[in-house]
Amino acid sequence: MAKPIEAEHGDKPWGAPEHPEKHIHLLVVTPEKTVLDTVVDFVAIPLYDGEAGILPGRAPLIGRLGFGELRGRVGQTVDRYFVDGGFAQVRGDSAVILTPRAIPAGELDAAAAETAIKTLESTKPTSTLESADRDRGLARARGMIRVARRKA
Amino acid sequence: MAKARAIIKRRRAVENIRKITRTMELIATNRFKKALTRATEAAAYTRKLAELVAELGKTEQEASHPLLVARDPVARSLLLVLTSNRGLAGGYNSNVLRAATARHVEGQASGVEVKLEVAGKRGINFFRFRKLVPQETYTQFEDKPQYAEIETLADRYIKLYLTGAIDRLDVAYTEFTSISRQTAVVRTLLPATALDLETPAQAAKSAAAVKQTQVSYEFLPDAQSILEEIVPVSFKARLFKCFLDAAVSEQIARMVAMGGATKNADDLAKTLTRQYNRARQNQITRELADIVGAAAALE
Numbered sequence: 001m002a003k004p005i006e007a008e009h010g011d012k013p014w015g016a017p018e019h020p021e022k023h024i025h026l027l028v029v030t031p032e033k034t035v036l037d038t039v040v041d042f043v044a045i046p047l048y049d050g051e052a053g054i055l056p057g058r059a060p061l062i063g064r065l066g067f068g069e070l071r072g073r074v075g076q077t078v079d080r081y082f083v084d085g086g087f088a089q090v091r092g093d094s095a096v097i098l099t100p101r102a103i104p105a106g107e108l109d110a111a112a113a114e115t116a117i118k119t120l121e122s123t124k125p126t127s128t129l130e131s132a133d134r135d136r137g138l139a140r141a142r143g144m145i146r147v148a149r150r151k152a
Numbered sequence: 153m154a155k156a157r158a159i160i161k162r163r164r165a166v167e168n169i170r171k172i173t174r175t176m177e178l179i180a181t182n183r184f185k186k187a188l189t190r191a192t193e194a195a196a197y198t199r200k201l202a203e204l205v206a207e208l209g210k211t212e213q214e215a216s217h218p219l220l221v222a223r224d225p226v227a228r229s230l231l232l233v234l235t236s237n238r239g240l241a242g243g244y245n246s247n248v249l250r251a252a253t254a255r256h257v258e259g260q261a262s263g264v265e266v267k268l269e270v271a272g273k274r275g276i277n278f279f280r281f282r283k284l285v286p287q288e289t290y291t292q293f294e295d296k297p298q299y300a301e302i303e304t305l306a307d308r309y310i311k312l313y314l315t316g317a318i319d320r321l322d323v324a325y326t327e328f329t330s331i332s333r334q335t336a337v338v339r340t341l342l343p344a345t346a347l348d349l350e351t352p353a354q355a356a357k358s359a360a361a362v363k364q365t366q367v368s369y370e371f372l373p374d375a376q377s378i379l380e381e382i383v384p385v386s387f388k389a390r391l392f393k394c395f396l397d398a399a400v401s402e403q404i405a406r407m408v409a410m411g412g413a414t415k416n417a418d419d420l421a422k423t424l425t426r427q428y429n430r431a432r433q434n435q436i437t438r439e440l441a442d443i444v445g446a447a448a449a450l451e
Contacts, residue, residue, distance in 0.1 A: 029200050031299045031392050033193040047372055062207060063372035064381050086385070087378065089204055091367055098200050100303060100388070129314060 022056050025094040026072050028081065028102050035081070035102045040072040043095055045088045046143070054090055061090040065099060067143030069150065080105035082147040084140065108148035113141040156431040163424040170417035176240065177410035183295045184403035190296065191328065191396045198389050205382060211375040217383040218314055222343040228265045229320035230287075230312070231256060231338075234398040235275030237291055242409035244326060244402055245274040247336035252324035255338045256284075267318070295403060297395040306388040313342050325394045326401035334401040339394070344387050 026043050028036035043054045046068025054061075065088055070081040086099030120138050125131035233252040235245045252275075259266040270276050271290040279286055292301065312318045321342035326334050371378060 027200075029197045031194050031197045031389055032190065034196055049373070052372075060367045060369045061372065062204065062369045062375075062378060064378050087201075087204055087382070089200075089207070091369075096200055098197065098204065098385075100299065100385075129311060 023093065024054060024056050026097070027094065028070070028083075028097045028099065030099055030102055036072070036079070036097075038072065038074075038079075040074050040079075042071075042073040044069070044071040045095070045097065046070060046083055047088070054095055056093055058090055060092075061088070063088045065097070067140045069105065069143075069147040070097060070102065080147065080150075082108055082144055105147050105150070108144055110145050110148040113144040113148070116141040117145075156428055156435060159424055159428040159431060163421055163428065166417050166421045166424060170414055170421065173410045173413040173417060177407055177414055180403050180406040180410060184400065184407055187295050187396070187400045187403050191393075191400050194389075194393060194396055198386075198393065201382065201386055201389060205379075205386070207369060208375050208379050208382070211371075217344075217380045219310065219342060219344050219383050219387060223319040226264055226319040228267065228318050229259055229322060230267045230269060230309070230318045231259070232269045232321065232323045233271065233275050233279075234293075234323065234325040234394060235270065235272035235278075236398075236402045237273045237294060239274055240409060241402055241406040242412075244405035244409075245272070245278070248324055248326055248398075249275060249278050251336040251338050253282075255322060255324065293395060293399075295399045297392070297399060299392055302392045302395055303388055306384075306391045309342060309391075310384055310387065318342070323391070323394050325398040326405075328397040328400045328404075331404065334397075334404060341387060341390055341394075344383055344390075 023039045023041060024043055026036060026038055026040045027034065041056075045052050045054060045063070046066050048064045048066040050066075051068065052061075052063070065083055065086045067085055068083060070083045072079045072081075082101075082103045082105060083097065083099045084101040084103075086097065088098070089096045117138060120134055120141070123130075123134060125134050231252060233248060235248055239245070256266050256268070268279065268284060268286040269288040269290075270279055270286040271293050273291055276286065276289050276291070290305075309318075309321055313321065320340060322338050322340050324336070324338045327337045327339075328334050
């Protein structure tokens, strides 16, 4: 498992200039409600192909999200969420996460995800559409288990 | 005394009904507030999504997604009708059903096979009475539709559309414009016409806001594929909005209907009180006349 990005880079990103704004305004929006509206020092977002760490002053970014862990760090405390795909938009000192679901890592049910994997693996897709569905479901359940198992 | 007592009995019944309608009004008000909060929260999501689309639009990419492709001619369409599970909501259900029936008849007349899906017991009963058999019926969507439920529904529609089982998806529901304005409408959700999530006025506003701050984004993986990914997401958001709108409008309709009923009951109770007083007075006068008459006869 990859090391968390913030541990590699320390508090300051290498080569990055000092920025007047030291915080990121993190906004996590789902169709049902605004899950998170807070100020963090660092945020790690699960992009479709892996994790991306965002520090204040990052270049603007729009990205597609995969199934994985969203971490917001304030000081020493880290908030962890499982994000169910969606999109991320980073601009200036704000990061907006649009996702169908954001579940706090503590509330994840790894056992349910495992049974989901079992049932999905036992199905035999008969069309490309079904096979895409199956892959999606598998990736989602695996991401959920990964987030649930990781220690805070 | 018989007449006065009958009036009192009626007044008591009216007062009891008033209590019920008043309570229903209060409940509807409460639920309406909750539903409205949910709808407002959901609006934040669609707004952000629209902002994202606006940003992507500036890259001059054309979104090509099978969901955006309109089919001509339309051979099979699906009509989803959103009604309430409970009645006593004024014209709420009948308005939606009228709009839905009009679309259904129109579709059949032009040779389109229209499949029906109905949410809400009132709609189900209506179509049963008209001897139309819906493909699917749903009664689980109350005043708090869950996104997860709508998402599974949306996924099924997407699948139906992609496999060619349907060529068009229409939703008949009550659109919530403002607290004083809700209209029953039939909207075509598939093919997704464009990535328009907002009204033109709102879109212009957010476009202006976007234009003010020109930023060059890094797209991961690239603008095109993000845009394509947004198409089903925005469809789901729109379908969810239909359900939320319907929930808000239902509560408003019930609130208004029950408010009216309470007022009527008040008026009726007042009239009955007046009638009762008159009846009682008449009786007293009559008895007095009797007594006076009898006394006079004795003298």
